[in-house]
Amino acid sequence: MKILVTILSAIALYNGTCVGQAALNFPQDFESGDIQVVLKFFNSYLNEFKDTAQPDYKRYFTKQDCEKYKVPDFIVFGINATYPTYKMGKPTILYIRPENNMYHIKTFFGNPATNNISVLCVTDHYVKYQNDSSLRFVNSLDVNAATFKTQTVSNITYHYPAAHSFNIGRADDLITSVRKLEAQWKLPPHHIDYYFTDTDEELKKLRGFDYCLDISNKNKPMGIAASDSLIFCSGLGEDYFHEVVHAYLNSLFPNSPLKEGLAVLYGGSMGHDLYWHYVRLRTYLAQHPGISTDTLSYIDDETNPQSILKGIICANAFKKEGIAGLKKLMGYTNMEDILKSGYKTEPADWARIFQME
């Protein structure tokens, strides 16, 4: 959450002005051969984010990638699930070089800070000439997961580094949880591509980040559901239920601010279940009285208080009225209404929300 605060201040400073012509890092040669053409293509792509939320990906990615992935660029929502990475920082291209029949573009995204430069991320893009001589990006999985192994268990196809030995026991545990979720919500199984690595850093590399500001010095489980049928996760091997819950339930409630709460209720957060975080949060609040629900955004890098708050609200609704209660709760579109309706208090205080035992 501390990271999110940093990101949000960067956005507040540079909103709408980050994207555009990328700076070129001295003293690289950007003049020779096809480099100028690749540079123009890349700048044109970044420019698309200037005035629109997302570009027409068909102009920049192959037809196959656009058919397979809703967003074929896994960097766009790699830092924030709803705000494009390219709007968050000023780009400087470090180099463009020919590599394996492609062009490799390495770019630094950052923002000026008071006495230094705040680094957002360093990205790797790959561009290739197509048969019709047009340029298109090569999606990062084709490059970075080329040596990955795959294994399908029920409706989940796992993709994992070749050095990993597949743990069928953990995969079976995940499938057991998934079957229970489907039964509770009366949902049919659907296919999910599940990419996983041991560390978050490896996972970021897979998506196209050479560096990203939320890579921690501790290796905590991290994940993201890119769509209903594609998830990325690290640190929990074959059993990262939290992201699978997102893949099943997010699209049922697109406007709910509690999608994270549902995933935390079923799948915990950063490797620990909701009750573990609940106890930590309760202890913290007992030691720091008077904090309102909307001002507490950071405790430490183990427990995200806002995610846990949302998980507790979902748990309370489930305890009271089961799945029907959760469905009703997920129909709200803002937290203010949720807190007012469920807890009859404004601002909502933690004591009323902490009914779960």
Ligand SMILES: [Zn+2]
């Ligand atoms: Zn989540």
